[in-house]
Amino acid sequence: xxxxxxxxxxxxxxxxxxxxxxxxxxxxxxxxxxxxxxxxxxxxxxxxxxxxxxxxxxxxxxxxxxxxxxxxxxxxxxxxxxxxxxxxxxxxxxxxxxxxxxxxxxxxxxxxxxxxxxxxxxxxxxxxxxxxxxxxxxxxxxxxxxxxxxxxxxxxxxxxxxxxxxxxxxxxxxxxxxxxxxxxxxxxxxxxxxxxxxxxxxxxxxxxxxxxxxxxxxxxxxxxxxxxxxxxxxxxxxxxxxxxxxxxxxxxxxxxxxxxxx
Amino acid sequence: xxxxxxxxxxxxxxxxxxxxxxxxxxxxxxxxxxxxxxxxxxxxxxxxxxxxxxxxxxxxxxxxxxxxxxxxxxxxxxxxxxxxxxxxxxxxxxxxxxxxxxxxxxxxxxxxxxxxxxxxxxxxxxxxxxxxxxxxxxxxxxxxxxxxxxxxxxxxxxxxxxxxxxxxxxxxxxxxxxxxxxxxxxxxxxxxxxxxxxxxxxxxxxxxxxxxxxxxxxxxxxxxxxxxxxxxxxxxxxxxxxxxxxxxxxxxxxxxxxxxxxxxxxxxxxxxxxxxxxxxxxxxxxxxxxxxxxxxxxxxxxxxxxxx
Numbered sequence: 092x093x094x095x096x097x098x099x100x101x102x103x104x105x106x107x108x109x110x111x112x113x114x115x116x117x118x119x120x121x122x123x124x125x126x127x128x129x130x131x132x133x134x135x136x137x138x139x140x141x142x143x144x145x146x147x148x149x150x151x152x153x154x155x156x157x158x159x160x161x162x163x164x165x166x167x168x169x170x171x172x173x174x175x176x177x178x179x180x181x182x183x184x185x186x187x188x189x190x191x192x193x194x195x196x197x198x199x200x201x202x203x204x205x206x207x208x209x210x211x212x213x214x215x216x217x218x219x220x221x222x223x224x225x226x227x228x229x230x231x232x233x234x235x236x237x238x239x240x241x242x243x244x245x246x247x248x249x250x251x252x253x254x255x256x257x258x259x260x261x262x263x264x265x266x267x268x269x270x271x272x273x274x275x276x277x278x279x280x281x282x283x284x285x286x287x288x289x290x291x292x293x294x295x296x297x298x299x300x301x302x303x304x305x306x307x308x309x310x311x312x313x314x315x316x317x318x319x320x321x322x323x324x325x326x327x328x329x330x331x332x333x334x335x336x337x338x339x340x341x342x343x344x345x346x347x348x349x350x351x352x353x
Numbered sequence: 354x355x356x357x358x359x360x361x362x363x364x365x366x367x368x369x370x371x372x373x374x375x376x377x378x379x380x381x382x383x384x385x386x387x388x389x390x391x392x393x394x395x396x397x398x399x400x401x402x403x404x405x406x407x408x409x410x411x412x413x414x415x416x417x418x419x420x421x422x423x424x425x426x427x428x429x430x431x432x433x434x435x436x437x438x439x440x441x442x443x444x445x446x447x448x449x450x451x452x453x454x455x456x457x458x459x460x461x462x463x464x465x466x467x468x469x470x471x472x473x474x475x476x477x478x479x480x481x482x483x484x485x486x487x488x489x490x491x492x493x494x495x496x497x498x499x500x501x502x503x504x505x506x507x508x509x510x511x512x513x514x515x516x517x518x519x520x521x522x523x524x525x526x527x528x529x530x531x532x533x534x535x536x537x538x539x540x541x542x543x544x545x546x547x548x549x550x551x552x553x554x555x556x557x558x559x560x561x562x563x564x565x566x567x568x569x570x571x572x573x574x575x576x577x578x579x580x581x582x583x584x585x586x587x588x589x590x591x592x593x594x595x596x597x598x599x600x601x602x603x604x605x606x607x608x609x610x611x612x613x614x615x616x617x618x619x620x621x622x623x624x625x626x627x628x629x630x631x632x633x634x635x636x637x638x639x640x641x642x643x644x645x646x647x648x649x650x651x652x653x654x655x656x657x658x659x660x661x
Contacts, residue, residue: 195373198637200595204381206602207633210621211382287498291603294500295618307500314504314607318512328501335496 094344100337107150108157116147119302127320137322140312145326148304152327155305156334159220159289164281166224171231172267172274178232179239180262189236196229202288209297219298223288227281234277238270245269272349279345283338290331306331360649367645374637379423382626383416432634433627435620442631446613450635452522453612456605457597459528460536461590467540472547477574479552487544494541499600503534503607520609531608535600539593546589550582557581584655591647595640 122142130137136145178189196204205222212218242248243266251261290307292298299305306327313323390403390412407413411422426433432442475487510530511519518524554560555578563573602614609615613632620628 191369191373194370195377198370198374198641199633200636200640201599203599203602203633203636206599206617207378207621207629208381210629211626283496290498291500295603295606297621310501310504317504317508321508324501324504324508328498328505331498331501332493332496335498336492339492339496 094341097337097340097344100333101341104153104157104334104337107153109154111150111154114150116144116150118143118147118151118304120144127316127323129320130322136326137320139309139320139323140316145309145322148309149306149326149330152304152306152309153330155216155293155299155303156286156289156331159216159223160282160285162220163223163227163285163289164278166220167227167281168231168274168278170224170228171233172235174228175232175235176239176262176267176270179236180243180258180266186236189232193229193233193236196226199226202226202291205288206292206295206297209292214297214300216299216303219289219292222292223285227285230277230281231274234273235267235270238273239266242266242269273351276342276346276349276351279338279342283335283342286331286334286338356649356653359652363645363648367641370641371638374641375424375427375634376420378630378633378637379420382630383419427634432631435628436625437620437623437628438625442627445616445628446631446635449611449613449616452610453598453601453605453614455528456531456535456601456610456612457594459532460539460597461594463532463536464539464543467536468543468547471540471544472551473574473579475544475548476551476555476578477570484548487548491541491545494537495545497537499534499538500603500607502537503530503604506530506534507607520607522610527608531604531610534607535597535604538600539597542593543586543589547582547586550585551578554578554582584651587654588647588651591644594643598636598640 120143122138125138125142126140128134128138128142134144134146136149139145139148174189178186202223205226208222208225209219212222239262248261248265251265256265289298290305290310293305293307294311296308296311299308301308309327310324310331313320313327317324390406390410391398404413411419414422430443432446434440435442435445438445471487471490475484478484507519507530510517516526517530518527521527551574555574560573560577563577564570568576598614601612602617604610605612605614606618613635617629617632617636620626620632
């Protein structure tokens with residue numbers, strides 16, 4: 092029962108993102124006689140300042156946030172696990188250098204570095220993903236390193252080393268499976284922060300470019316018409332809030348289920 | 354470790370991190386494809402004009418020379434000259450820093466005013482409706498993005514009710530909405546942390562003793578539990594101040610609050626790289642400074658920390 096609400100929202104999000112392109116949507120069709128209409132039977136969420144249907148843009152925006160979240164989290168996870176795992180297992184100067192590098196990245200709070208990187212790279216979906224992944228790997232690297240450090244003296248690892256099992260095999264077969272649970276939990280919360288970060292960058296005009304839709308840029312465009320047509324800001328914001336809430340709730344449940352402290 | 358060597362060690366570590374941060378920002382701006390000269394003059398500029406500007410900015414020197422010049426400048430607090438305003442970046446930053454500090458302080462105070470009673474009540478009445486309500490607020494507060502909360506607050510309190518100014522910081526009351534926008538997320542995180550920390554402490558022996566000698570539940574919570582539950586919250590505040598500074602970038606932009614954050618967004622849009630560089634480094638320096646001070650405060654409050 093406690094899974095039902097977050098699972099339902101997440102399913103709807105994924106479904107809208109994946110089958111969106113198959114639906115007969117007209118998210119970019121400008122219809123000037125129909126601007127800033129409130130909700131009607133034909134257009135359940137009304138139209139925006141160019142007469143485009145808000146519901147269609149919301150569905151296309153869900154695809155943006157879903158794809159960005161998925162790619163950023165998986166790229167960050169792979170890079171982070173690779174760097175953190177190597178540093179933790181190898182130890183010595185490699186580990187020291189990695190820790191220093193992580194500390195330097197952590198000196199930039201939140202999405203600050205991603206904002207600058209996105210600004211320097213210029214807008215666009217690819218650059219958005221690069222900017223967020225360039226910042227995102229740090230948390231996973233730190234976590235993986237800490238996990239590997241606490242696991243590397245376990246008996247089964249020492250046994251494997253005594254049997255001359257090569258290092259990469261020990262790392263992949265004997266260490267990473269044990270470190271997986273906290274990484275999965277971290278990645279699930281990571282989805283929420285990437286969704287917010289994508290929307291935030293698009294809100295600042297540094298992410299998705301028009302006419303492509305992102306919930307963040309929809310909020311940005313809607314702010315100017317807030318008094319006349321509050322639905323332009325309410326709809327994408329509510330979608331964003333529900334997805335983040337659902338991801339966080341699911342992450343909490345996952346953490347309890349996998350028995351990860353945090 | 355005694356306090357003084359500890360402080361020296363922490364401060365030198367912080368300086369090393371800042372040196373790394375300066376290098377990272379330098380590399381970021383200089384190695385990323387895209388020519389700042391093109392960005393400033395546009396594609397149609399004449400070759401002679403490009404070369405003149407390139408030389409004026411020092412961009413024609415080898416990268417390592419540029420890097421050394423950059424570090425030498427930083428050591429003298431010289432952050433270069435703004436490309437759009439033709440003024441030293443340092444003096445622009447000095448103008449825009451106070452509004453950000455005011456906003457951050459107001460948000461932090463607001464967050465504490467909300468989080469402390471909420472955390473105490475939730476822990477005191479665990480699993481009752483007060484607790485559910487507080488934790489519900491906490492879940493929502495963490496999930497609501499500030500670039501949505503800000504416009505909503507403007508809609509309700511400025512446009513519909515007319516109680517507060519829409520933007521800027523000249524009028525009285527203009528601090529309220531930005532502070533609420535920025536402080537809500539922090540309040541949510543802190544309330545949850547305080548509740549959990551209190552609940553952990555409440556199982557300890559000295560709490561049982563305090564109860565056994567007949568102290569009221571409120572006094573036990575306020576005088577005994579809170580003091581020990583406070584430490585993890587203090588560390589979290591240090592870390593969350595970073596989130597506050599990063600959040601200020603968006604919040605200041607929404608409310609046209611003339612601080613470092615809105616300066617950074619303006620500079621990115623104008624492709625004024627020296628200013629972008631200055632704002633990021635200033636925010637990073639503030640963040641590293643606050644965390645180093647939090648660490649030291651923690652060590653001076655809790656002797657157990659000093660032992661490690």
